Amino acid sequence: MPGTTGLGPLPDTGKLQYNGVTWSALYKSKLDGKVVIDASQRITRYMQWELQVDGIVTLEQGLPNTDQTWAFIRKSLSVDGADLVYTGQGFGGLQVGPGQPTQDVAWGPIPEVLSFQPLGQARSAFIAWRCVVRIPELSTTPNTVVQFSYESALSYDEEGYATVSLRGTLEIALARAGLPGAANNRVVTQTVDKFRQLWLDIDFDLTKYKIVRREFPMTRDKRTCEWEYQATELAPFGLPLGHTGAHGTMSFRPIRPGGGQQGKLLAVPRWVCSMKCTYAVRSDFPRRMAQFAFLSLLWYRMWSSLNGSFPVGNQNDVNANANLRGLLRQPFKQAAAGVPVPALPNVPIGTAGALKFYQQLAANQKQVATALIPVIAINAAANPLAGVLTATAMLMDFGFDEGLYEDSKTVTFQAAWSFFSTFETVMQASGVWNYSQDVGGNVWSTSVKDIMGWRGPLAAQIDPSVEVLVDMGGGAPLSGPVIVAE
């Protein structure tokens, strides 16, 4: 029969068969095994067995030579991913392939060498064949995870901020065996990308870190993802609600009013703060979130002018401010004593806190700033600083730069306001280092938590249906005059 290596004088004590080719007893075989461990050097991914077969192809009955037999052998033994049966040798059996109880983990079995050495008159020939299979000796479950491990790198920059990098390997078993139609199927129904969603949904503490890079490259055999995460420690300010990027500066200067000679003079205690911030809102949120974030911060810091000392009477009597200094330092004393410090002392947060700002926005309620002035007056009545602390902010400038087209991820707002304050209280009155409650911490982390793991706002996935095995060298049922041996 052409599907065999010919007749042999000895009875078969075992069975060696691959892709329809059945060896007679005229061969010797050897299996070289190699334990293949994972990238972490600690677990066995699979056993790689190299089957080495050296034998003789003999003349079939009724045939003039071995041409037909070798033509069949050449076609059959060069095909990847077919059934390999190697039994009866006392090895415990090696049955790998689409129709076998064990499945290769990497598209195998993979034939590697096929040698032909004629013995004379085209009647017989030596045959040497090498075939590699990769099998999990402990499991026969097809298309499961073969390895998952990662390395981490923790680094600190010169400012002392941490960067955490994770790089790992996610590898799954994949072979025609696990696919409908097995060896003859060229359709791939799943890839390692499907496992990415389950295995690489890594959760960072977003109150302390920002995810800055995620990469999920997939190898060409669709089995392996050499993934990478990188997270950097958040700056103290954090990011505003719903934003994936926010940068900015606030400038603080004394006003130099008027023109001519007067323009060269300082006009302490009159100051101007200017603020410029660039925002990137997560792509599935309305971009006017950037406006809200900017207005919230602007609104909050303009309120801070309430903390500026605006003495009445003899403005120049520095000694008269001694008691004032003590009162204004009260927040420091509170902090030293472990008392939580209000984010902005003296600002009526209960009435006009930053979260209230958003709540009222969401409720589409009007916020009229001037209506809040009586609140200050009421507070001032019971406040020992009454008469010296006065909100004096007034908006001087407002503008924005919108990124267009491919730059439309960002928008930049800028504004300036001025206020009165004595020199010694300008830091309080400018709002420097204080930020509203809508940035950082749980507020921000909650607002972007769902775009942290395996997905972004766009849940991009690799569609396995676009994958196809271009399989010119094999896989299709053989046809023609050759007959597959029984």
Next chain:
Amino acid sequence: MAIRNPDDVDIQPQDGLGLPWFIPAGSGWLGRRDHVEILLDPGSALHKTLPQSDQPWDTLATQFVEGYGFVNPGAGQAGGAADADAVIASGGVNLNSQSTGYDTIQRMATSTYRFVLRGEAWRVGYQVPVPGLLSVGGQTAVPTFPQWSSGNVIVGNLPGQIPIFYCAWELHYIVAGPLKGSAPIVPNAAMRIRADQTLPDMVQVPFAPADANAGVSAGGAAGGGGPKLPFFKRRGK
């Protein structure tokens, strides 16, 4: 997919949103300059005699301009030479008088002081009030001619349709009695400073509010520890 705008056009949360604008009447000055000019007539009177001959006019000039060039002194006169490119080697300011006579100077019993309160100011939200002198040097300041003001002019506005007013003034005063002390100096309302300042031994450094983050840490994180490992976890399985 790249172009998405989930905004509901029927919801305008920013509608009616206000930013704070806190301007007490005393802090709206964008700029202000006041000064009191003093004009003193010490009561001196100058008596002169008429000329006894046709002598030339006195002049400070040592070189003359005529047409498009210079001419030397005496040009056009007898002995003078017209020279458009005249270059003189000396001169400067001519104090040589043509007369050799003397005047008589008499004094009156009192001097006359005239004080001019002159200034201008820019103010946000509120009109600029024109100031006035009540007294000066211990004497009642009596307005005299001229009393001038530009009136309040709206010269600009801040966001929110808040007007910026400008006003200038020139107010003249005279006094009847003898003066004592020194001239008044008007406080600068825009700079919040006045002339009787006590110069400090040192300049108080601005002090900062407690950093919001530091404040939370001081009150919340027992032991002061930083983030504990593991700082991440793998969701799902």
